[in-house]
Amino acid sequence: MATISAERNAKYKRILLKLSGEALMGDGDFGIDPKVLDRMALEIGQLVGIGVQVGIVIGGGNLFRGAALQEVGMERVTGDHMGMLATVMNGLALRDALERSNIRSRVMSAIPMSGVVEHYDRRTAIRYLTSGDVVIFSAGTGNPFFTTDSAACLRGIEIDADAVIKATKVDGVYDKDPVKFPDAVKYDSLSYDDALDQKLGVMDLTAICLVRDHDMPVRVFNMNKAGALLNLVVGGKEGTLIDRG
Ligand SMILES: Nc1ncnc2c1ncn2[C@@H]1O[C@H](COP(=O)(O)OP(=O)(O)OP(=O)(O)O)[C@@H](O)[C@H]1O
Ligand SMILES: O=c1ccn([C@@H]2O[C@H](COP(=O)(O)O)[C@@H](O)[C@H]2O)c(=O)[nH]1
Numbered sequence: 001m002a003t004i005s006a007e008r009n010a011k012y013k014r015i016l017l018k019l020s021g022e023a024l025m026g027d028g029d030f031g032i033d034p035k036v037l038d039r040m041a042l043e044i045g046q047l048v049g050i051g052v053q054v055g056i057v058i059g060g061g062n063l064f065r066g067a068a069l070q071e072v073g074m075e076r077v078t079g080d081h082m083g084m085l086a087t088v089m090n091g092l093a094l095r096d097a098l099e100r101s102n103i104r105s106r107v108m109s110a111i112p113m114s115g116v117v118e119h120y121d122r123r124t125a126i127r128y129l130t131s132g133d134v135v136i137f138s139a140g141t142g143n144p145f146f147t148t149d150s151a152a153c154l155r156g157i158e159i160d161a162d163a164v165i166k167a168t169k170v171d172g173v174y175d176k177d178p179v180k181f182p183d184a185v186k187y188d189s190l191s192y193d194d195a196l197d198q199k200l201g202v203m204d205l206t207a208i209c210l211v212r213d214h215d216m217p218v219r220v221f222n223m224n225k226a227g228a229l230l231n232l233v234v235g236g237k238e239g240t241l242i243d244r245g
Contacts, residue, residue: 009050009234009235010050010051010052010233010234010235011162011232011233011234011235012052012161012162012163012165012233013051013052013053013162014052014053014054014055014129014159014160014161014162015047015052015053015054015055015156015161015162015163015164015165015233016055016056016057016152016153016155016156016159016161016163016164016165017044017054017055017056017057017165017167017229018056018057018058018059018148018149018152018164018165018166018167019040019056019057019058019059019094019167019223020059020061020167020168020169020223021058021059021060021061021062021063021086021087021090021148022059022061022062022169023036023062023167023168023169023223023224024036024037024058024062024090024093025062030062030063031062031063032062032090032093034097037093037094037096037097038097038100038101039226040094040097040223041094041097041098041100041101041103042101043223043226043227043229043230044056044098044103044134044229045098045101045102045103046229046230047229047230047233048103048132048134050230050233050234052233053129053130053132054129054134054135055125055129055134055135055136055137055155055156055159055161056091056094056134056135056136056137057087057136057137057138057140057148057151057152057155058087058090058091058094058136058138058148059087059090059147059148060083060084060085060086060087060089060090060140060148062086062090063083063086063089063090064079064082064083064085064086065079065083066079066080066081066082066083066144066145067079069082069083076144076145077144080144080145080146081144083140084110084111084138084139084140084142084144085111085139087138087139087140087148088107088109088111088113088116088117088138088139090138091107091109091117091136091137091138092107092116092117092138094136095107095136098134103134104132104133104134105133105134105135105136106118106125106128106133106134106135106136107136107138108120108121108124108125108135108136108137108138109138109139110137110138110139110140110141110142110151111139111142113139117138120137120139120142122158122159125137125155125159126159126160129159137151137155141154146206147204147206147207149166149203149204149207150204150206150207150210152164152166152207153207153208153210153211153216153218154210156211156216157210157211157214157216161216162217163216163217163218163219164211164216164217164218164219165218165219165221165229165232165233166202166203166218166219166220166221167221167222167223167229168202168220168221168222168223169222169223169224170202170220170222171186171221171222171225171238171239172186172187172188172220172221172222172239172240173186173187173190173195173200173202173220173239173240173242174186174187174200174202175187175198175200176200177201186240187240188237188240188241189240189241189242189243189245190240190241190242190245191242191243191244191245192208192211192212192242192243192244192245193212193245194245195208195242196208196209196212202220203218203220203242208242211242212244215243215244217241217242217243218241218242218243219232219238219239219240219241219242220239220240220242221238221239221240222238222239225238
């Protein structure tokens, strides 16, 4: 059967996919573009179709970020709470798009929100993944002063994923921010220690320390490139690999 042979060929059997909240805006500057969500659902469905187990952490940068709210005068912890709630809204929107594409999915939240989404429980999440459901882990780590990159690495380690796959707007990790510096040079791979020493801004340093300490590989790729997610999951060369080198 095609599905079984593709599953055998997949390099990763279980992944933690980190989706940028900002990317959900599409061409807008706030909120959610339904076309972007539908495209994400299609690409996630391709993974499920070849038997890959998919956990997702979604960011909140399209709605609120605690640090930005603090800059305009709000107390930081309140701002972070708003940022985490933003990721729950994004998670609900993604679940809706997945289910419209007939992809079974669940939203779990690190902050209890009875009647809206399930409270995060690791063993239940692993059970859902094993049965083929996509699990969206929302509300970050549940704690202020963290980011969803850290949440993605944390959940990736907890669910024993084969890799954390960070979907972003750039096509990998560069020696400096490629959005600001057109002469930035891309890495095909680099070590955790290099990423930390060079303070590369593609992921926060807390997240990189966590994956380094648990030897969890991270791949950064451009989610606007059609087919890239499937390609990297079956072992194609996409983006940048961060590992122990
Ligand atoms: N050395 C670097 N290599 C690649 N990208 C970098 C680097 N330094 C900074 N960046 C920036 O990091 C961004 C990637 O982070 P991204 O916006 O996807 O994550 P995020 O802020 O965690 O997402 P969100 O909060 O929207 O969920 C890129 O758009 C790029 O501009
Ligand atoms: O564990 C967490 C995760 C996130 N936050 C807050 O949410 C926003 C949105 O997350 P992004 O990673 O920036 O997309 C973040 O800026 C924090 O304010 C949090 O407090 N704890």
